[in-house]
Structures are given as structure tokens and as C-alpha cells.
Amino acid sequence: MTTSRRTFLRHGLGLAAAATPALFGGTPPSPAPASTATLPDGRPAVGLSKHDLPTPALVLDLDVFERNLAKMAAHAKAAGIALRPHAKTHKCVEVARRQIAAGALGVCVATIREAEALAAGGIRGLLITSEMVGPDKIRRLLRVTAQAPDTMSVVDDAGHAEQLSAAARSAGLTLNLLLDLDPGSRRTGIAPGEPAKALARTVARLPHLRLRGIHCYSGSSAHVVGFEARRVHSEKAMAPAIATWHDLRRDGLPLEILSGGSTGTYNIDPAFGAMTELQVGSYVFMDVDYRRIGGSRGPLYDDFGAALRVIATVISKTERQRATVDAGFKAFATDRKFGPELLEPTGAVFSWGGDEHGILDLKEASREVARGDRLEFIVPHCDPNVNLHDRLYCLRGEHVEAVWPVARGYG
């Protein structure tokens, strides 16, 4: 670690990148734009120690991240299933490039904005996992498809399919579609069985649409606590979609793709036999949420390492057993019941202190904490947490090796 850091510091980003060729593949990573590679005071970020970054800072431990990438890639290869990782987790061209270089078919995205950002960055094999409804989204879907013709999106309604067909005809394009099937979450998706089969026939019949397969994401399975309970939940959730998949193929519909699964079920869903690809997302970064679901060997899910952190600074310390850091609702995701977890000292308990403040109860902490101390936290929920920051400061050991922009926000 020390040697590779020195090597990097001596030779700069190009050589450090060349030291891990497998992850960079044929597409060399582009330098981050000046706006994200430069600190607010004008200094370049690359080469800085993490101890000098402005806080709160979203940082990525590249060693842990690369181990996560390699482990999932090896798992998928051994299990005979493809990967199309979900890029809503990272919204980052550089992460997507590395996922594809490690063998992924492409990436999933949740929004048209994410699709636009990744397509512009050269990423192909995009699957937009939300229905593109309304004139604005359909227009933008056509633009992305013109740029990246293999882009896919999803449909759960015949009227929507007709609108997409008409729009594709006007644009002289073909839109690739997956049927969105509801695994019981009642969020989006048509019911498996007869309703899904009728929709499949409609989509297959409509001009300028190409029916590629089925999308069925059981978000409620992903975070079931306990490996065996999770296995049972996912099997039950996916069974109707899998039966529909077999029926439709038996009927001669040209379905090639059955996409679903999550970081919680990556080692569960391949055993179902039918699924062709996993849309795992959080495994690259990890978070408190996933660590709590329990692994196949015990109560801590540690199949993947916590590569994503927020560094915060203690800005107030007026009591011995209490400290306030400069990270609150706007630096950490707040959609879970729990907050971030402090890496060190252990035993400190975080509570929310407002938009820009977090409070640490230090009564059980393993050491004293002083004003000015910089502390690292595992984030509560990685997807919305990344969305709060403009850039990922990528660390090799303690030093910044790269800065990757995050395409957050809406159009």
C-alpha cells in the first residue's frame, strides 16, 4: 500500500491507473473535469491526503471498491449469470466503465437523466428500470436511443406501449422494451400471468418496438433480514415472473432477458435457473442498511466491503462526552430509520443535529475526540447518499487518486 501510494505520488494518475489494468479494460478513464478535480480554493484534489479534503467529503476507498467489483464479477461468472449493475447507486460514468470492464453487459439506470449522463460518457447496454411516461421522457428516451441504440426501458401498460410505438415510428427508431412485472411490491409492474402475457403480445405486435424480455425487481426481498428468510422471500416473489417467462418463451415470444435481483439476493437468485442477469447495485459501495441484513454465515452482511465513506470534522466540543460534526441531513441519506456508523472511535452513537450537524454521544467511545478531529462514517443508505454530493474523492490508501463527478439531480 505504502509503495503503491508512493509510486502514484511520483508518477501521477496515468501510471497508477495502469497498475490495475483489469479494471480499466479497453476504455481508459477520462480525467475528471476541472470543476470536480479542483478544490474550492483552486488547489488540485489529486495527490492530496484525505486529511486535507474539505468536509463533509464523500470518499471511495479504491482498494475496497476494486475488491467488491472483482468479487461480484467472479461470483456471476461462476454462477453462470450476467451482470447489469444498477447505476442509480453511483450515477457515475467512471464506476460504470469499471463495472463493464469487469464483465458487465451494461448498467441499469433509474432515470432518464442518468441514462443521458452515462450514454454521453460512452456507456452502452443501458436498461432504464422505470417507465418513461410523458412527452418529455419519451422524447429524451428517443434521443438516448439514437445515441445508444441498444438502450432498453420498461413498460407495464398497453396504452403506454402504443405511445412508445407511435413516438418511435415518428423518430424512425426502434425502442427496446422489457415487460415490467410486479413481484408483489405493488410499486410498478403488471401482474404476472395472463395480464403480463396479454401485454407481451401487444408489445410484440406493435411496430417500432422490440420486446427483449422481462424486468422484475423485488425491492422488498433485498433487505429481508437473514439469509434463509431472504431466500424464501425472493423465491416466492420471483416465482410468478419466472413462470410467465417460461410460458411466453414456450409460446414463441423472443424473450432473451430476465432481469432482477439485488445485492441482497445476488447469491440467491441464480439458483432459480431462469434469470439471465442481476441488477446488483449497492455491492460496489455498501452501507449500514445492507450490513444489517445478515449474511450467509452470520448476522453481519460483509460479503462486500464498506468502500464508501463520509469524512466529517468535529466543529464543536463543549462537553467531554459529546461532539458535533459538520455533517447532517444534507451530507447523509435520511431515508432509513438509522443514521451513519462511525468507523473509529468505536462505541460512539450518532444522532441527527439538523441540515449540517451530526451529534456524537461519546459516553461509550473507545477514545477521546477533540475539536478539529476528522472522523469517517459508513453511510446509512448508499444510493441517496451519493446523490447528496457532487463528486467522489477516490482514495488509494490515504491519498486522492482521482475525483469522479456524480450526475445527480434532475433535468
Place this chain on the structure above:
Amino acid sequence: MTTSRRTFLRHGLGLAAAATPALFGGTPPSPAPASTATLPDGRPAVGLSKHDLPTPALVLDLDVFERNLAKMAAHAKAAGIALRPHAKTHKCVEVARRQIAAGALGVCVATIREAEALAAGGIRGLLITSEMVGPDKIRRLLRVTAQAPDTMSVVDDAGHAEQLSAAARSAGLTLNLLLDLDPGSRRTGIAPGEPAKALARTVARLPHLRLRGIHCYSGSSAHVVGFEARRVHSEKAMAPAIATWHDLRRDGLPLEILSGGSTGTYNIDPAFGAMTELQVGSYVFMDVDYRRIGGSRGPLYDDFGAALRVIATVISKTERQRATVDAGFKAFATDRKFGPELLEPTGAVFSWGGDEHGILDLKEASREVARGDRLEFIVPHCDPNVNLHDRLYCLRGEHVEAVWPVARGYG
């Protein structure tokens, strides 16, 4: 409304702005940069109907916003107290300009990033309400102070004051400071009474520091439900700081400013007599959170109108009494126990559906909802909600009059 909208559409932004001269004052609003004034498909946003905006869209009803601005300005004038509204709510140069044009002394900010963005936009009278701890923040505080010499920040620790003094001396600048006093929230701030007085004497003695007054923000008072309970809470929270203020002035310390208060206590705190300015924030936008605290006349706090909304699109409608919209954890603030409130139809109940989905239970809804419908929501908590979006689409009636960038994120 219809006439002024037509006038705007005919004559463009310049004349529409001139129609409300009191709010624009001497500083004409600058046009939004191309990146935020242009839709993702390249069309200009100004002049568009709100029904054509990409969703989820953060929109500001300018008529309601201007009424909120005017009402708070008139209240402060009548109550004989100054305003330094908190810009962490909006992170927006254009909003700050209008607050100052309506009479505010300047604006508060929570982060150095907000201070930098507003100072670069020509805003003066900045008060940074968090301690600027660590070399990066101190360096940036000095840069902002060089640009905007009346910038103030806060201190709750003698060692920190010494660091600020040394840094200011090195830079050849004077830093303006307020003592940060703890109103009992135990978040930041030194205890009122003897600890505060000792710190005041230290700050007053240190070279290159100018002690301007006291900062005491009782966040826990702001959302106490019920006007009288809120009055009692705020009076109790502020009393020790007010006593310290009187003591220090009696001792001859040159305190000019006693800053605190919130949208919840704007009509409570002036009666305490000592406070010189209110740092009200949410009143410009409003949210579900504040509407729930109860007003002086009844259970709904409606002193200010809900000017801020998110427009979302129904993207899935596979059940008659349930609909899914394209707005979830990344479009709405999630730091409160409750979600957004749908304006219309009434009776619909929102629940979270993940990063990009919200679920509407329509069993009690006042009308049917169809796929493709566009629905407007009052946001749960305005400050972190604005932070999720890059721009405010400003509506005059149903049409976009301007697009204002939001300086969200961190350095």
C-alpha cells in the same frame, strides 16, 4: 394573474421583473446561466408551461413567494427588528437578492460553500452560523472575507478563536465574530453566563478579531406545536442568552447584534426586547413540517403560503385505487417522519416507494388519477428538499418566468 402572465409572455423576463420593482431593488436579477435555463433537450425553460416541465421538477410559485417576502418584511418593520434570513433554506443568489431588496441586512448561511456562492453573486451581510473549524474552512473564510469584508462567523471555543486570530493576522484581515451560545439544544454553542462571558473577553482581546455580538439559534423551539407552547419554549431557551447579552453590554463589550429566531418564532421573539435580528428561513418557501406546528389562530400554521412544490408524473397505474409517481427519496426530503402532501386530488395518501418512486393510496381521493397525470406536492421539509435539486423553476401562474440555480452540495 392572467394579464400579467400574458404581459410576461409578450415582453419576456425583463419587463415582468420591472413589474415588481420593490422586490428587485437596486440590483437587477441576473439571467440564470445557460446550464440551468435550458431543458435537457435544449429547449429554453423560460416561457414554458409548468405542464411541460421535466419531472420531478422543483417549482416556486412567484406570487406566493413574493407575498411571503413582503409579509415578513412588513412584520419585521412593524416589530422594530431586523431580518437576516437564513439562506440554507434556498442556497440561491436570486432569492437572497430579493430578501435584501425587501429590507434584509444580509443573509445567514450554514456552510462555507453557501457563503462562497452568495458572496460571488454579490450578496453582502453574510453570517455563517456554523463554526468554521479546520484549515480548509478557515482558509476559505478568509477568502470570502477578503471579498466581502462584513462577513461574520461564529465561535464557541477559545482555542478556535485563537486559531482564527492567528490566521486573520497572517492574511492581514479582520474576522467578524459572534459568540455562539447554546440555547439548551446541546448542538453547538458555549453555555450562556460565565463561560460565554469569559469567551467574549478572550475574543475581544485577540488581535484581528472583531466581536460583533451573539448568535443563539434555538432550533428546538422552531417546531414546537402550538403557538403558546412555542412562545414559552422560545422564551425559556433565549432568556439565558439575553441575560448574557445585557451583562456583556453592561461590562462595556461592543456587542451590536443578537441574532436568532426562526419562521416558527418570528412573531414571538421580537417581544423579548433584546434580539436585534431574526434569521427566519423557511417562510419564503414553507413546507409540511411548518404547516403542522399550529399558528396563532388555529391548528394550521398558514402565516406564509406554500410557495415551493414538486411536480411529479404518474408513471404506473395498474390498480384503480393506487398510483405510482416518479418522485421518491431523491426528489423529496426524507428527514421527517412524514412525506410530501399532494395538493390535488385531496384525500390521497403518499408513501415512499424508493429512490425514484412515490406511492399514492387513492381510496379516499377526491377524483380518479390516470397514468401521465402531473401532480403537485408540498414538500416535507424545504431546506433539505431544495438541496436535492439543481434549479428552481419559477412560475408566474402556470408559466416559467425564470430558472434560478441552487448552490447545493459541498466543496
